[in-house]
Amino acid sequence: MITIAPSILSADFANLGRDVQRVREADWLHVDVMDGMFVSNISIGVPVVKSLRKFTDQFLDVHLMIEKPVRYVDAFADAGADLLTVHLEADMPPGIQAALAAMERRGVRKGIALRPITAAEAVLPYLDKVDLILVMTVEPGFGGQAFMADQLPKIAAIRRYIQERNPACRLEVDGGVDPVTARQVVEAGADVLVAGSAIYGAPDPAQAIRALRGE
Numbered sequence: 001m002i003t004i005a006p007s008i009l010s011a012d013f014a015n016l017g018r019d020v021q022r023v024r025e026a027d028w029l030h031v032d033v034m035d036g037m038f039v040s041n042i043s044i045g046v047p048v049v050k051s052l053r054k055f056t057d058q059f060l061d062v063h064l065m066i067e068k069p070v071r072y073v074d075a076f077a078d079a080g081a082d083l084l085t086v087h088l089e090a091d092m093p094p095g096i097q098a099a100l101a102a103m104e105r106r107g108v109r110k111g112i113a114l115r116p117i118t119a120a121e122a123v124l125p126y127l128d129k130v131d132l133i134l135v136m137t138v139e140p141g142f143g144g145q146a147f148m149a150d151q152l153p154k155i156a157a158i159r160r161y162i163q164e165r166n167p168a169c170r171l172e173v174d175g176g177v178d179p180v181t182a183r184q185v186v187e188a189g190a191d192v193l194v195a196g197s198a199i200y201g202a203p204d205p206a207q208a209i210r211a212l213r214g215e
């Protein structure tokens, strides 16, 4: 089963409620949080997640592109995030483990994300503790970038690790996903597809969601 997670980074923030309505047929909503430190861009944070939680029943998939994310787990849990994904590069190992432990305490689903430079093997110490692994297929920080096909072998390698060690874990791909690259990442083993520009840049976002599902 393929899950589509529209990224609201490509929405019109002045009309966010309208743009969330436009993707209501997707089960998930992908929320990109950027701090201007882990990535150069600054996007949105806790108050927007809180407002989204009141507005939609969609599963709130919050991608934290922030340094030392353990500092914000409680705040995003209070705001109503369903899943928090932290980058392995965003802290030293005790910090990432502390972030995952805090999510466990709060009953929030736990994800880890990898920049393109980070090898598949980096997930191994965490694989039995997480609900989702996110492979970035662009450098994190901005929507609308070109898909990095050199990440496909990494997706396939992580799918093999998941099958061996934690088959319930989801494998999400984020960056440059469109109907063509969607097929490639699904073939490699992804089962959650994030898409920003391919959905919000399309004349009919609902149709774009169906196209990403291969319907």
Ligand SMILES: O=C(CO)[C@@H](O)[C@H](O)COP(=O)(O)O
Binding pocket: 007, 009, 010, 030, 032, 063, 138, 139, 140, 141, 142, 143, 144, 145, 174, 175, 176, 177, 194, 195, 196, 197, 198
């Ligand atoms: O996390 C990020 C960017 O850092 C993404 O979630 C983007 O928002 C995806 O946008 P597209 O590449 O699909 O336009």
Ligand SMILES: [Fe+2]
Binding pocket: 007, 030, 031, 032, 063, 174, 194
């Ligand atoms: Fe993202």
